Structures are given as structure tokens and as C-alpha cells.
Amino acid sequence: MSLKVALLGAAGGIGQPLGLLLKQNPAITELALFDVVPVVKGVAADISHVNSPAVTTGYTKDDDGLKHALTGAQVVVIPAGVPRKPGMTRDDLFNINAGIVRDLAQAIAEFCPKAFVCVISNPVNSTVPIAAEVFKAAGTFDPKRLFGVTTLDVVRSSTMSAQAIGDPTGAPKYTIPVVGGHSGVTILPLLSQSKPALPESLLGDNEKLKALIHRIQFGGDEVVEAKAGAGSATLSMAYAGYYFVQRLISAAFEGKTGVVEPSYVYTKDEASLASEIGESLDFFSVPVELGPEGVKKLLPVGKLSEYEASLLKAALGELSGSISKGVSFIQTPKL
Numbered sequence: 265m266s267l268k269v270a271l272l273g274a275a276g277g278i279g280q281p282l283g284l285l286l287k288q289n290p291a292i293t294e295l296a297l298f299d300v301v302p303v304v305k306g307v308a309a310d311i312s313h314v315n316s317p318a319v320t321t322g323y324t325k326d327d328d329g330l331k332h333a334l335t336g337a338q339v340v341v342i343p344a345g346v347p348r349k350p351g352m353t354r355d356d357l358f359n360i361n362a363g364i365v366r367d368l369a370q371a372i373a374e375f376c377p378k379a380f381v382c383v384i385s386n387p388v389n390s391t392v393p394i395a396a397e398v399f400k401a402a403g404t405f406d407p408k409r410l411f412g413v414t415t416l417d418v419v420r421s422s423t424m425s426a427q428a429i430g431d432p433t434g435a436p437k438y439t440i441p442v443v444g445g446h447s448g449v450t451i452l453p454l455l456s457q458s459k460p461a462l463p464e465s466l467l468g469d470n471e472k473l474k475a476l477i478h479r480i481q482f483g484g485d486e487v488v489e490a491k492a493g494a495g496s497a498t499l500s501m502a503y504a505g506y507y508f509v510q511r512l513i514s515a516a517f518e519g520k521t522g523v524v525e526p527s528y529v530y531t532k533d534e535a536s537l538a539s540e541i542g543e544s545l546d547f548f549s550v551p552v553e554l555g556p557e558g559v560k561k562l563l564p565v566g567k568l569s570e571y572e573a574s575l576l577k578a579a580l581g582e583l584s585g586s587i588s589k590g591v592s593f594i595q596t597p598k599l
């Protein structure tokens with residue numbers, strides 16, 4: 265089997281470690297690293313010495329680099345764009361990152377229209393709708409193949425929950441679905457659905473529960489503050505992004521069944537989701553069963569606690585605006 269993965273924004277804080285992680289996946293036979301900064305060629309030369317199968321090449325804008333990086337790619341991962349500084353929201357990145365994601369999506373539509381596309385660039389709540397609108401305009405949109413990567417919220421949920429119950433090394437034990445979006449109150453970790461269940465000493469203690477959910481929702485800020493102007497989460501994001509991509513690869517190319525990961529996906533016309541959350545949204549993060557076509561099935565959000573149901577209302581309030589903002593960025597004619 266041959267499998268080409270393209271990583272766009274490969275010289276960045278996320279791109280470099282994510283490229284290294286992708287390089288060590290034995291299923292990947294070709295790894296195309298694209299960035300607008302020339303050091304990407306050095307990053308590719310460096311990573312290419314790792315003795316795994318993926319033949320690794322760096323591309324910049326020169327010599328039709330984006331075209332060559334994307335042609336034949338079956339999976340495209342996008343961490344291209346600017347990160348936050350203290351005091352900024354993810355939405356403050358819109359002005360720069362919206363155009364970056366639009367242009368990369370246009371190139372994907374042209375050079376690898378059938379690829380699975382995993383968007384990391386923030387604000388995810390708007391950049392995924394932007395990519396979808398570009399694909400729709402190009403006639404290549406397949407809702408089963410477009411994913412907003414929200415896995416870092418899932419990763420933080422298990423780590424922070426284990427810490428909150430005084431079992432910090434127990435993090436890998438807890439699988440906690442996160443639904444909604446990827447920004448502040450739109451991030452809704454369903455602690456009541458943790459497998460195995462979290463203890464009553466947490467679930468029954470409103471103050472502790474509130475503090476934990478707030479920490480997960482604003483986990484990105486912890487890193488932004490600690491990096492003090494030098495960027496946002498990169499290493500944990502590379503871990504989470506790689507985790508999602510390798511799960512997708514295992515389901516889409518290696519025949520693995522029963523692979524379920526939350527992701528921010530196209531949910532328009534999903535009547536059962538709309539009746540669960542009480543509103544019809546074009547995009548929402550839900551647990552997704554992955555398969556050969558990408559999305560095989562969207563799984564239900566499931567039963568929410570009373571507190572989670574109140575948080576869902578806040579998430580819905582913000583999400584619809586972020587989605588429309590992304591859609592209008594493409595649909596509104598520029599003067």
C-alpha cells in the first residue's frame with residue numbers, strides 16, 4: 265500500500281513535531297512538508313534521515329511547491345497559520361488565518377480533491393466552515409472527508425480529570441467524549457460519560473466539577489500564558505493531531521473497525537443530532553465512527569447531566585456565529 269500525507273505549515277511550532285510523529289508511522293510511504301518559510305526544506309532534510317518508510321520532501325511556494333506537495337496526497341493536515349498571544353481569543357486569529365485556510369483549501373480542491381482534510385488552524389469553529397465553502401464552490405465537497413481536529417480537548421480532558429481526582433498518573437485510563445467546538449465555552453467535555461466513570465466525589469461536587477470543566481475549556485490559555493507571547497500549545501497539539509491522524513489512517517486505509525474519535529464535522533441535515541441538541545447547526549463536534557470513506561457514522565451526543573445541558577446552551581450560542589462568520593468570509597463578494 266502507498267500512502268501520501270501532506271502537512272501544510274510544516275515548519276511551525278506544531279508542524280515540526282507533527283512531521284516527526286508522522287514520519288514514524290510505518291503506513292505512510294510519502295510525507296510532503298509544505299510551508300511558506302524556506303526552512304521547511306531543512307526540516308524535511310532533518311526528518312528524512314529517520315529510518316522509517318516515509319520518503320520525506322520539503323516544499324515552499326517556489327517551483328509550484330504547493331502543487332507538488334498536494335498532488336497524490338490522500339491525507340492533508342493543516343496547522344498553517346498564526347497562534348495566539350496572551351489576551352487574544354482564537355477568534356482574534358480569524359483575520360489572518362481565514363485567508364490562509366481559504367487559499368490552502370483552494371489548492372486542495374485543485375490538486376487532491378479526494379483527500380481527507382484535517383484542519384488544526386484556529387479558529388477551528390470558523391476555519392472548517394471556510395474549507396467546506398471553498399470545496400462546495402469548487403464542486404469537491406465531501407462532508408465525510410473534512411475534519412476539524414479537536415483531539416487536544418479530549419487529551420486534556422483525561423489528563424486534567426485524572427489530576428482533579430488526585431490520580432495524576434491515571435490519565436490514560438479515562439476516555440471522555442468532548443462535543444461542541446474548539447474554543448472556550450464551545451468546548452463541552454462530557455465528564456458524566458467518562459469510561460471508566462469518574463468518582464462521585466468529583467461528579468457530585470459542583471464546585472470541583474465547575475473548576476475542572478473551566479480548566480478543560482480554557483486549557484489553551486494556560487499554555488498561551490505560560491509561553492508569554494511565544495505562541496500557544498505546539499507539542500501537546502502535535503501529539504493530539506498525530507493521534508487523530510493515525511486513528512483516521514487505521515480506519516480509512518488499514519481496515520480497522522470500531523474507531524471512534526470526536527471531531528468537528530459537517531452536521532447539516534443530521535436530524536437526530538438536531539433533536540438531541542435542540543438546534544440545527546452546520547458544524548458540531550461529536551464522536552465520529554471512522555471508516556474507509558472517512559466519516560462512517562456520527563454517534564449520538566448521549567445523555568447529558570443537568571449541568572452539561574446548561575453548558576450546551578452556552579456552546580450553541582457562540583458556535584452558530586462562528587460558523588456564519590466562516591461561511592460569509594467565502595460567500596460575501598469582496599469589493
Ligand SMILES: NC(=O)C1=CN([C@@H]2O[C@H](COP(=O)(O)OP(=O)(O)OC[C@H]3O[C@@H](n4cnc5c(N)ncnc54)[C@H](O)[C@@H]3O)[C@@H](O)[C@H]2O)C=CC1
Nearest residue numbers: 273275276277278299300343344345346347384385386501
Ligand atoms: N486545533 C487545535 O486544537 C489547535 C490549533 N492551534 C492552531 O494551529 C495554528 C498553528 O500554530 P503554531 O504551529 O503554533 O504556529 P507557528 O506560527 O509556530 O507555525 C505556523 C506555520 O504556518 C506557516 N504558514 C503561514 N502561512 C502559511 C501558508 N499560507 N501555507 C503554509 N504554511 C503557512 C508559518 O510559516 C509557520 O511555519 C494556529 O492557528 C494555532 O492557533 C494550536 C494549538 C491547538
Ligand SMILES: O=C([O-])CC(=O)C(=O)O
Nearest residue numbers: 348386416484485496497
Ligand atoms: O489556545 C490556543 O490558541 C491553541 C489551541 O487551540 C489550544 O491549545 O487548544
